[in-house]
Amino acid sequence: xxxxxxxxxxxxxxxxxxxxxxxxxxxxxxxxxxxxxxxxxxxxxxxxxxxxxxxxxxxxxxxxxxxxxxxxxxxxxxxxxxxxxxxxxxxxxxxxxxxxxxxxxxxxxxxxxxxxxxxxxxxxxxxxxxxxxxxxxxxxxxxxxxxxxxxxxxxxxxxxxxxxxxxxxxxxxxxxxxxxxxxxxxxxxxxxxxxxxxxxxxxxxxxxxxxxxxxxxxxxxxxxxxxxxxxxxxxxxxxxxxxxxxxxxxxxxxxxxxxxxxxxxxxxxxxxxxxxxxxxxxxxxxxxxxxxxxxxxxxxxxxxxxxxxxxxxxxxxxxxxxxxxxxxxxxxxxxxxxxxxxxxxxxxxxxxxxxxxxxxxxxxxxxxxxxxxxxxxxxxxxxxxxxxxxxxxxxxxxxxxxxxxxxxxxxxxxxxxxxxxxxx
Amino acid sequence: xxxxxxxxxxxxxxxxxxxxxxxxxxxxxxxxxxxxxxxxxxxxxxxxxxxxxxxxxxxxxxxxxxxxxxxxxxxxxxxxxxxxxxxxxxxxxxxxxxxxxxxxxxxxxxxxxxxxxxxxxxxxxxxxxxxxxxxxxxxxxxxxxxxxxxxxxxxxxxxxxxxxxxxxxxxxxxxxxxxxxxxxxxxxxxxxxxxxxxxxxxxxxxxxxxxxxxxxxxxxxxxxxxxxxxxxxxxxxxxxxxxxxxxxxxxxxxxxxxxxxxxxxxxxxxxxxxxxxxxxxxxxxxxxxxxxxxxxxxxxxxxxxxxxxxxxxxx
Amino acid sequence: xxxxxxxxxxxxxxxxxxxxxxxxxxxxxxxxxxxxxxxxxxxxxxxxxxxxxxxxxxxxxxxxxxxxxxxxxxxxxxxxxxxxxxxxxxxxxxxxxxxxxxxxxxxxxxxxxxxxxxxxxxxxxxxxxxxxxxxxxxxxxxxxxxxxxxxxxxxxxxxxxxxxxxxxxxxxxxxxxxxx
Ligand code: NA
Ligand code: NA
Numbered sequence: 001x002x003x004x005x006x007x008x009x010x011x012x013x014x015x016x017x018x019x020x021x022x023x024x025x026x027x028x029x030x031x032x033x034x035x036x037x038x039x040x041x042x043x044x045x046x047x048x049x050x051x052x053x054x055x056x057x058x059x060x061x062x063x064x065x066x067x068x069x070x071x072x073x074x075x076x077x078x079x080x081x082x083x084x085x086x087x088x089x090x091x092x093x094x095x096x097x098x099x100x101x102x103x104x105x106x107x108x109x110x111x112x113x114x115x116x117x118x119x120x121x122x123x124x125x126x127x128x129x130x131x132x133x134x135x136x137x138x139x140x141x142x143x144x145x146x147x148x149x150x151x152x153x154x155x156x157x158x159x160x161x162x163x164x165x166x167x168x169x170x171x172x173x174x175x176x177x178x179x180x181x182x183x184x185x186x187x188x189x190x191x192x193x194x195x196x197x198x199x200x201x202x203x204x205x206x207x208x209x210x211x212x213x214x215x216x217x218x219x220x221x222x223x224x225x226x227x228x229x230x231x232x233x234x235x236x237x238x239x240x241x242x243x244x245x246x247x248x249x250x251x252x253x254x255x256x257x258x259x260x261x262x263x264x265x266x267x268x269x270x271x272x273x274x275x276x277x278x279x280x281x282x283x284x285x286x287x288x289x290x291x292x293x294x295x296x297x298x299x300x301x302x303x304x305x306x307x308x309x310x311x312x313x314x315x316x317x318x319x320x321x322x323x324x325x326x327x328x329x330x331x332x333x334x335x336x337x338x339x340x341x342x343x344x345x346x347x348x349x350x351x352x353x354x355x356x357x358x359x360x361x362x363x364x365x366x367x368x369x370x371x372x373x374x375x376x377x378x379x380x381x382x383x384x385x386x387x388x389x390x391x392x393x394x395x396x397x398x399x400x401x402x403x404x405x406x407x408x409x410x411x412x413x414x415x416x417x418x419x420x421x422x423x424x
Numbered sequence: 425x426x427x428x429x430x431x432x433x434x435x436x437x438x439x440x441x442x443x444x445x446x447x448x449x450x451x452x453x454x455x456x457x458x459x460x461x462x463x464x465x466x467x468x469x470x471x472x473x474x475x476x477x478x479x480x481x482x483x484x485x486x487x488x489x490x491x492x493x494x495x496x497x498x499x500x501x502x503x504x505x506x507x508x509x510x511x512x513x514x515x516x517x518x519x520x521x522x523x524x525x526x527x528x529x530x531x532x533x534x535x536x537x538x539x540x541x542x543x544x545x546x547x548x549x550x551x552x553x554x555x556x557x558x559x560x561x562x563x564x565x566x567x568x569x570x571x572x573x574x575x576x577x578x579x580x581x582x583x584x585x586x587x588x589x590x591x592x593x594x595x596x597x598x599x600x601x602x603x604x605x606x607x608x609x610x611x612x613x614x615x616x617x618x619x620x621x622x623x624x625x626x627x628x629x630x631x632x633x634x635x636x637x638x639x640x641x642x643x644x645x646x647x648x649x650x651x652x653x654x655x656x657x658x659x660x661x662x663x664x665x666x667x668x669x670x671x672x673x674x675x676x677x678x679x680x681x682x683x684x685x686x687x688x689x690x691x692x693x694x695x696x697x698x699x700x701x702x703x704x705x706x707x708x709x710x711x712x713x714x715x716x717x718x719x720x721x722x723x724x725x726x727x728x729x730x731x732x733x734x735x736x737x738x739x
Numbered sequence: 740x741x742x743x744x745x746x747x748x749x750x751x752x753x754x755x756x757x758x759x760x761x762x763x764x765x766x767x768x769x770x771x772x773x774x775x776x777x778x779x780x781x782x783x784x785x786x787x788x789x790x791x792x793x794x795x796x797x798x799x800x801x802x803x804x805x806x807x808x809x810x811x812x813x814x815x816x817x818x819x820x821x822x823x824x825x826x827x828x829x830x831x832x833x834x835x836x837x838x839x840x841x842x843x844x845x846x847x848x849x850x851x852x853x854x855x856x857x858x859x860x861x862x863x864x865x866x867x868x869x870x871x872x873x874x875x876x877x878x879x880x881x882x883x884x885x886x887x888x889x890x891x892x893x894x895x896x897x898x899x900x901x902x903x904x905x906x907x908x909x910x911x912x913x914x915x916x917x918x919x
Contacts, residue, residue, distance in 0.1 A: 013841075013844060014822050015822065015824065015825065016825065016837055016840055016841055016844075017821050017822065017823065017824075017825050017826070017837050017838060017840075017841040018821065018841045018844045018845060019813075019819030019820060019821040019841075019845065020819070020820050020821060020822070021819060021820070022819070022844065022845045022848045022849075025848055025852065026844060026847070026848040026851075029848065029851050029852070029855070037496050038494040038495055038496050038858075038862075039854065039855060039858035039862075040494070040855050040856070040858035040859035040861075040862055040863070041491065041494060041496050041855075042852075042855055043852055043855035043856055043859055043879075043882065043886075044487070044490060044855075044859055044863070044879075045483060045487060047803050047807070047859075047878070047879060047882050048483075048484075048486070048487050048803075050799075050802050050803045050806045050807075051799035051800060051802060051803050052799065052802075053604050053795055053798075053799060054604070054606070055802060056773055056777060056798055056799065056802055058802075059770055059773055059802065059805060060773065060774065060777065063770065063774070159606075163606050164606065165606060165607055165609070165610050166607075167607070167610050168610070231614070232610065232611075232613065232614020232615065232616060233614070233616070233784075234616075234781050234784070235603075235604070235607050235610075235611070235616070237777055238777055238778075238780060238781035238784075239781070240777070241773075241774055241777035241778040241780075241781055242778065242781050244774055244778075245774075245778055266767045266770060266771070267763055267767065269770055270763060270766035270767055270769075270770055270805060270808075270809050271763075271766075271809055271812070271813060271816065271818045272818075273770070273805060273806065273809075274766065274805060274806050274807075274808075274809035274810060274812075274813055274818070275813060275818055275819055275820050276820075277802065277805075277806040278806055278810055278813075278819070279820060281806065288482060288483065291477065291481040291482060292477075292482065296481075327822070328822070329820050329822075331820075332820075343479075371822075371824050372822050372823075372824065423613060485869075486866075486868075486869055489866065490863065490866045490875070493865065493866065494862065506869070508867075508872075509866055509867045509868070509869055509872070510865060510866060510867070512867075512872070548865070549865060580784075585792055585795065585796070585869060585870045586869050586870060587870065587872065590792055600792070601783075601784070602780070602792060602794075602795055616784055
């Protein structure tokens with residue numbers, strides 16, 4: 001069975017709405033049977049792919065985000081950011097970015113952020129007279145900070161696949177995430193200047209202090225999680241578990257997490273994790289087949305036939321991720337391309353950490369682009385806005401992410417600066 | 425693929441055998457081992473063709489062991505302790521101070537003493553062991569010198585998670601802690617683990633000299649690699665079996681000398697540079713006495729038999 | 740989304756809901772197991788005494804069980820990630836055909852995977868887990884359950900959609916529907 005046939009079968013099944021995991025599994029299973037592999041071999045690889053210690057961080061970080069959401073931390077971050085930025089013109093735009101940054105320290109998934117924060121951010125902006133495109137655009141785009149700023153689900157999956165240190169990849173992602181937030185603020189500033197309808201509010205010191213009370217304890221979470229990982233107190237997987245226990249305690253102490261909220265967090269985590277892990281696991285089987293067919297070697301030779309310049313290689317990776325990201329789910333792309341791109345990257349002497357940062361940001365941009373953009377769909381659904389309208393709103397906010405990816409391609413050593421300072 | 429391999433033997437198309445392993449292409453197990461096997465088999469011209477898949481491309485150790493047993497991978501290179509997943513007593517080849525050196529391992533594998541355990545393994549699993557080499561002895565690294573068992577007290581030493589390694593930790597008197605191999609550098613740097621033990625080639629490839637102060641040459645365990653072949657073994661004709669065995673024998677000698685060369689070069693480099701201190705004056709006898717006494721007391725019957733068989737072939 | 744389902748489908752859905760609660764409960768227990776074991780492992784670094792060698796292994800197996808226990812449920816709750824481009828086709832009959840086709844595909848693939856799971860349980864008894872030496876065939880039992888559930892649920896959903904058009908509930912509905 002040829003690779004081309006395998007690829008076509010998968011593409012057809014994907015378009016015909018077969019869930020991603022099964023679109024991978026069906027043709028792969030057929031391949032294994034035709035190639036005379038023993039019965040059970042395919043499912044054994046799929047099952048065992050889920051059993052990896054780094055990937056244990058996936059359910060734990062999803063649970064962390066779900067608990068933070070059900071404990072109302074998004075609302076409290078929003079209230080606090082509002083109080084602090086009351087006098088700033090266009091404050092709600094900056095507040096949207098700021099709450100996304102705050103929440104990104106507890107959440108590793110853009111979709112979860114878009115859902116949790118969009119419900120608070122977008123109605124507030126619409127009520128204050130901001131345009132619908134602006135409101136949905138800034139809310140959807142700023143949710144991309146979550147999977148870039150550690151903890152990050154894509155970074156966990158990348159590290160597991162590339163056998164690199166999750167901690168080092170987390171450290172390398174901090175600066176790009178901060179730059180993303182700064183870039184979004186610049187776009188907000190430019191857009192707000194053009195809209196005279198938007199006015200600033202009044203600064204109220206009492207409100208700042210009152211809202212601060214609600215966020216002090218949750219904002220210790222990043223010190224425990226990021227500090228725990230970057231300071232070497234815990235592995236990322238362990239830090240995820242410690243973070244979950246901490247947020248649970250905060251929820252209980254502040255009486256903000258109900259038993260029902262707790263159960264809902266668990267159920268949401270199980271279903272979300274299963275959806276992601278099934279894709280990761282089934283893509284691993286496909287990876288086995290590609291390895292058996294020597295596709296990585298063929299692509300490596302092909303690439304070197306074109307260029308020996310690592311910058312060109314990285315630029316091509318970005319283009320590949322941007323194109324694939326428009327139509328396929330980010331987790332699926334990640335799991336498929338990392339085993340193929342890693343050997344090539346090593347031949348180009350590209351640091352796997354740099355590759356990880358570049359691939360993750362490029363893929364996250366795909367969450368904002370039609371026809372398949374999960375963040376786009378979520379934002380459109382919760383704000384009852386047309387998808388095209390949200391996408392138009394997102395366009396100016398995609399610029400900073402693109403600029404950061406380009407900078408990372410041109411200056412890969414800068415990406416490694418923080419991990420090196422921290423000695424990771 | 426593995427399944428239709430046997431059908432085409434004799435004249436005509438060569439039988440294609442997949443050889444999978446977890447090592448990178450610049451490690452001695454590949455350079456001087458897998459590659460040599462493929463080349464020798466091709467040179468023998470007996471209708472066999474070995475195709476190598478390095479760097480865990482066909483799955484992690486545990487996945488590949490199951491695949492060899494099911495016939496989906498033909499040949500693999502596995503540590504004895506990992507093979508314990510199929511048949512526990514074989515993991516004793518990785519017991520602390522079971523072997524004195526690479527020559528002892530070779531002598532044991534060639535002796536009648538090795539037959540009971542290898543035959544029992546094959547009977548139980550359908551997997552044939554062709555031979556074994558050592559990828560070097562395992563040594564301790566830490567931020568203090570480890571000269572005698574007492575020096576391990578109070579240290580959290582990272583050992584691999586499988587049962588034989590944890591028995592070894594107890595036998596040597598170390599407190600074992602669990603750290604994934606990918607996170608080892610970080611764990612040592614940050615102090616989540618105080619020390620670890622690995623052969624010199626691994627210590628070098630993980631750059632552990634950057635994060636540890638002492639390398640103590642305890643040589644407490646040979647890092648065995650067993651060359652295993654699945655059910656396809658019985659589908660090969662006598663000539664092909666002989667050619668494959670001869671190729672492996674050549675590879676065993678090559679790997680042994682490659683590892684020796686690599687280790688000597690690395691140790692010279694470390695002694696010349698001041699990156700860390702190489703501790704030569706280890707009281708190996710004290711470690712050995714303690715470990716052997718512990719193992720003789722604590723190994724179960726089948727495993728103890730293998731351990732004693734190994735010890736009787738020592739010089 | 741469309742008309743109220745007929746009584747027969749309602750009974751089927753109630754049974755699916757009850758089984759769903761069992762599946763999600765297995766998933767939640769696996770999740771809590773991961774949380775507790777990894778948390779204990781984190782604490783172990785700062786407590787005297789030996790670490791527990793098997794905590795990592797059981798946590799990893801729990802991730803397999805979590806993933807596969809919910810695989811079937813995700814069919815009914817539409818929780819599997821899929822490209823939903825075809826859902827925006829203007830012709831509702833075309834959408835119905837595509838969705839039915841997709842579910843039939845899942846049922847066929849699920850059946851293939853069920854056969855694989857049975858083969859694994861039969862053959863992997865000889866392979867033991869790396870640390871605890873548990874027979875690997877045990878590990879695959881929850882995988883089999885998940886695959887059987889996937890096959891049955893996708894077959895039922897295919898018939899349901901072919902008959903009544905796309906009707907799908909979400910997780911909360913399933914759980915509340917079953918406990919009510
Ligand atoms: Na994050
Ligand atoms: Na997209």
